[in-house]
Amino acid sequence: MSVLLVVVGVLALMLARVPVAFALAAPSMVYLVFSPGVTVGAALQRMTAGIDIFPLLAVPLFIFTGAAAMSAGITDRLFTAAEKTLDRIRGNLGYANVSSSLVFSWMSGAAIADVSALGRIQVSAMVKRGYSERFSVGLTGASALIGGIMPPSIPAIIFATTAGVSVGALFVAGIIPALLIFGVLCATVFIQVRREPDVPTDRVSTAEKLRALRAAVLPMGAPVIILGGILGGIFTPTEAAGVAVIYVLLLAALYRRLTVNRLYRMMLSTAETTAAIMLIVGAASLFGWVLTREEVPQQVAASLITVTDNPLVFLILVNIVMLIVGMVLEPTAAILVMAPVLLPVASAFGIDPLHLGVFMILNFMIGLLTPPIGLVIFVLSSVTRIPVPRVARGMIMVLLPLMVSLVLVTFVPALSMWLPGLLGYS
Structure with a gap:
């Protein structure tokens, strides 16, 4: 009964729009005050221990990398290179949208960072060239989700530290699902441009293509360093984050975009985002x-096993629950709340933690496109100056392809498990 009151308290505070960290921490603290043998000091120690984990050091570093890449103009170079290279393909701006998000995802680690950096450029270019506003914002929001799956995924770092699995292994497990989303969105562009006859196909000269590609060569080195270093065993994900920061700052200096004012804004933005994430991590650690x-995880596991002993039915139920949770919680908080509960249950059904982590993250990424939270919707509205209701309507048309990706990732474990097994992670 006491833990039920805590859960009800958390839900009530969230419905009252209390910040997630405080909604999780306040009922947990009340529970501990009335629990014998537990002090408030122990609760604070638990919150501190929740964020005092070495892999979490990669979070602010990757956030800073994304901020520095945006300040250095790397996002513009990537989008321009993709647009010019694909000039002969009908719907080239749609493909450039998805391709630039894929490449930037190797530096940003988060969907919000992706849509903040690229959203204005992508939507503006597509609308000016005759694409419908609805399709432009929908595709931009959906392609930004690749940043939460493809390494260096910040949600993957959060899940790995919570579940006690290798960050590197979960990074590797997310590569093929991220490429699957990329492929599904490219197929969406292929179908949609045939419904929009006014979409033009502009030709550019070979010299212009070469200039755009040369401008993007050095920025493309960041993904090579991050992924190549991790997969090659040269350094850990946290060390890769540090190297990525140095590399992107060198590029900013080379492009003469590294000023004291810009460096200050990068550091301030990183500090604000990191503080918000870590406050949620600490509060969720206490709640967990x-x-x-x-013994809530054990009780949930026992209850689900009595409902069904079929792993497929379990996966369907879990996906439904996570899609609902993703609508009302942002991914970090959702992972920290759900992972400890579902891990023992998934283990009882023989589901690998890496597989669980990948489709859990994908569920919560989709939640970023759905009301009432829908952070990607609000950020995209902010950077494009398009009203929130119109942005939200644009997301409806991309939910089906994303759901197709979710079904494949959930029910075809090899998409997540083959590459880690090949590289010796499992």
């Missing part, structure tokens, strides 16, 4: 400890 103390 309360659930564990009351």
